[in-house]
Amino acid sequence: xxxxxxxxxxxxxxxxxxxxxxxxxxxxxxxxxxxxxxxxxxxxxxxxxx
Amino acid sequence: xxxxxxxxxxxxxxxxxxxxxxxxxxxxxxxxxxxxxxxxxxxxxxxxxxxxxxxxxxxxxxxxxxxxxxxxxxxxxxxxxxxxxxxxxxxxxxxxxxxxxxxxxxxxxxxxxxxxxxxxxxxxxxxxxxxxxxxxxxxxxxxxxxxxxxxxxxxxxxxxxxxxxxxxxxxxxxxxxxxxxxxxxxxxxxxxxxxxxxxxxxxxxxxxxxxxxxxxxxxxxxxxxxxxxxxxxxxxxxxxxxxxxxxxxxxxxxxxxxxxxxxxxxxxxxxxxxxxxxxxxxxxxxxxxxxxxxxxxxxxxxxxxxxxxxxxxxxxxxxxxxxxxxxxxxxxxxxxxxx
Numbered sequence: 473x474x475x476x477x478x479x480x481x482x483x484x485x486x487x488x489x490x491x492x493x494x495x496x497x498x499x500x501x502x503x504x505x506x507x508x509x510x511x512x513x514x515x516x517x518x519x520x521x522x
Numbered sequence: 523x524x525x526x527x528x529x530x531x532x533x534x535x536x537x538x539x540x541x542x543x544x545x546x547x548x549x550x551x552x553x554x555x556x557x558x559x560x561x562x563x564x565x566x567x568x569x570x571x572x573x574x575x576x577x578x579x580x581x582x583x584x585x586x587x588x589x590x591x592x593x594x595x596x597x598x599x600x601x602x603x604x605x606x607x608x609x610x611x612x613x614x615x616x617x618x619x620x621x622x623x624x625x626x627x628x629x630x631x632x633x634x635x636x637x638x639x640x641x642x643x644x645x646x647x648x649x650x651x652x653x654x655x656x657x658x659x660x661x662x663x664x665x666x667x668x669x670x671x672x673x674x675x676x677x678x679x680x681x682x683x684x685x686x687x688x689x690x691x692x693x694x695x696x697x698x699x700x701x702x703x704x705x706x707x708x709x710x711x712x713x714x715x716x717x718x719x720x721x722x723x724x725x726x727x728x729x730x731x732x733x734x735x736x737x738x739x740x741x742x743x744x745x746x747x748x749x750x751x752x753x754x755x756x757x758x759x760x761x762x763x764x765x766x767x768x769x770x771x772x773x774x775x776x777x778x779x780x781x782x783x784x785x786x787x788x789x790x791x792x793x794x795x796x797x798x799x800x801x802x803x804x805x806x807x808x809x810x811x812x813x814x815x816x817x818x819x820x821x822x823x824x825x826x827x828x829x830x831x832x833x834x835x836x837x838x839x840x841x842x843x844x845x846x847x848x849x850x851x852x853x854x855x856x857x858x859x860x861x
Contacts, residue, residue, distance in 0.1 A: 478617055478619050480617070492620070492626065492852050494811075498630065499844050499845055501628070501846065501849075502842075502846030504635060504636030506636070506638060507617040507681030511640070511705075520791070522825065
């Protein structure tokens with residue numbers, strides 16, 4: 473089963489993808505990290521005629 | 523004349539983009555409230571009584587001053603949805619993970635140094651209505667509502683009242699009237715009563731030993747005043763432009779039966795520290811876990827309740843160098859809370 477992950481960002485701007493468990497998140501959040509939402513990838517326009 | 527039972531309220535589960543931008547109805551939910559009072563707006567005026575030059579000590583003129591809405595409490599039976607909201611908006615650092623039907627909100631207090639919005643917590647929008655429409659008695663939308671306090675009370679009584687969660691709200695004074703909000707349908711919630719809780723404090727499982735009586739958990743953000751030059755105004759009355767956390771206060775106290783082998787006094791004398799883990803459950807997808815990362819006992823007082831010897835303990839919450847002060851994990855099927 474695939475692990476649930478989230479992106480976290482530190483106060484210095486470092487971004488890390490981590491496992492979304494309290495054991496992993498708590499020390500990061502206590503150190504000032506917060507959730508980062510990466511920009512969604514732009515959707516490629518559909519090719520005409522298809 | 524209007525009956526207070528006609529009062530309808532909704533508020534945003536999604537956070538506002540900023541303090542003065544109201545959320546849209548799509549990010550609002552309609553929950554009931556045990557607090558039967560509407561939220562007062564309280565415009566404040568002042569006069570010129572103390573000014574000399576009038577020939578007497580009486581006021582002759584009134585001036586617009588400011589909006590001073592009091593702190594307003596949303597009082598509810600504990601539910602997974604409202605817990606995620608109250609702790610999320612009250613503590614501020616929220617990480618959402620999971621997928622339908624099991625969203626997980628991991629919540630800790632913000633650190634002002636690294637919080638993207640500095641000392642400010644997320645803001646919500648609050649709506650209250652009585653007979654909205656052409657002959658509304660009350661139809662107001664309050665912008666920039668911040669959670670100033672959170673209180674969890676667990677009691678040794680049956681029913682929904684055994685677990686209560688209360689959030690204290692403050693607001694800027696900025697409002698929209700009429701709200702233009704069409705009240706959404708009632709939001710179903712998953713309530714959690716104390717009968718199903720588990721609790722371990724400082725190494726002691728109080729539930730298995732059947733010795734637990736009551737617990738009170740509290741959080742206060744002690745907001746600084748939001749008045750400042752440029753904070754804003756509406757109708758000529760000044761409004762607040764920010765709610766910044768002050769020196770936050772956090773407390774946990776509980777009462778348990780005291781028997782042979784009870785270790786509260788021993789642990790206080792030894793200054794023993796440990797975690798406190800409170801778990802309340804509706805089902806697998808709707809539950810709440812509060813972990814005090816490092817708790818000692820400040821006071822342990824022997825007493826009596828209903829003829830049984832008890833010990834009432836006031837906790838001393840310490841900041842753990844690795845895990846901080848407190849972590850809250852609220853699981854709910856409801857998406858988008860404090861997002």
